[in-house]
Amino acid sequence: MERKVSESVINRLPRYYRYLNELSKSGIERISSKELSQKMGVTASQIRQDLNCFGGFGQQGYGYNVKLLQEEIGKILGLNTPKTAILVGAGNLGRAFAINTSFEPRGFKLIGIFDIDKNKVGTTVKNITIMDYSEIKDFIEKNKPVMAILAVPRTHVREVANELIDYGIKAFLNFSYAEISQTDGISVENIHFSDSLMRLSYKIKENYSKDI
Amino acid sequence: MERKVSESVINRLPRYYRYLNELSKSGIERISSKELSQKMGVTASQIRQDLNCFGGFGQQGYGYNVKLLQEEIGKILGLNTPKTAILVGAGNLGRAFAINTSFEPRGFKLIGIFDIDKNKVGTTVKNITIMDYSEIKDFIEKNKPVMAILAVPRTHVREVANELIDYGIKAFLNFSYAEISQTDGISVENIHFSDSLMRLSYKIKENYSKDI
Secondary structure, three states: OOOOHHHHHHHHHHHHHHHHHHHHHOOOOEOHHHHHHHHHHOHHHHHHHHOOOOOOOOOOOOOOEEEHHHHHHHHHHOOOOOOEEEEEOOOOEEEEHHHHHHOHHHOOEEEEEOOOOOOOOOOEEEOOEEEEHHHHHHHHHHHHEEEEEEEOOOOHHHHHHHHHHHOOOOOOEOOOOOOOOOOOOOOEEOOHHHHHHHHHHHHHHHHHHOOO | OOOOOOHHHHHHHHHHHHHHHHHHHHHOOOOOOHHHHHHHOHHHHHHHHHHHOOOOOOEEEOOEEEEHHHHHHHOOOOOOEEEEEEEEOOOOOHHHHHHHHOHHHHOOOOOOOOOOOOOOOOOOOOEEEEEHHHHHHHHHHHHOEEEEEEEOHHHHHHHHHHHHHHOOOOEEEEEEOOOOOOOOOOOOOOOOOHHHHHHHHHHHHHHHHHOO
């Protein structure tokens, strides 16, 4: 049974999942919150607090069962229910994302790629043939994908997003700086390279001032 | 004068900066915390709290001066001090990042690109000629870049990171799932596509259960 969980806990869950996955692959069966905290650089009490949001997984003196905990977090994140996705924009970034990403372990299945560039249409990426953007409405009607990855120029993002929402898309992975409103059941996850760079700029500045 | 600021505030600063930049470009000179909160989907009190960490910028009844606030946040983030950076890995992802990113407005200047693939060496990306990875030590010694963007296969990340730290690199933008330790003055910013996908999976699941 799930309660309403804060955004900061949700933000940390994928990282827990990745760590537990690594531990599981290494054959480690159990881990204490202390050991997990050392591995992850998160305080043990934060870990316990986060996991308690979803029900008690740990046992005093035993710690956590790695496999079970990973499965539970996977369920919470909805990873076991594959959701179909399309990619809009097959430029450098879209292609790189499609090629470098394992969708199924993350709860998704990529089923279509679209672009307006006639030179790209008909070529394949990860065994998927790129289709002309003009075919997207029919495709969505027929295949009902849930999510769209937007790797299109910022100036087109809102227009494309609104169009896709009209056709029934409920979720977006957005690579642009244009923001998409998360209202009326629309979910958005943004990947802003510029924000990461700016945070790194801050961290470098802070470390430099410590050195002086 | 800056006080020690929490990670969650730092995480939000780049977004403030982007919004203020948009407002400034639209010719908007002042904005109240209420208006800013409506635009950003963050509570007005959160905004005031965050900005108060860095000194009082707002004025009762006036709100914030957009240009001044943007400049201040830019200073806090260190954007005015260009830090040199190199890219390691000129595959799909590295190239996409280099091509799609404006480095200077984010506090960086890309000065070198390296790869082990002989077919890539000698080609150019964004007017920078890709160099063989074997030349990286000499390049760092001569040019002293501060930051390295790692777009290499996960299995090589730790080895490359350790090597670059030995040569004097102090900061990393890391695209892989391998984690780099942030100790001894090393700054790391991670971009984990998989985490974004997993969070989106969660959001879709939550929205779906609301619809039922």
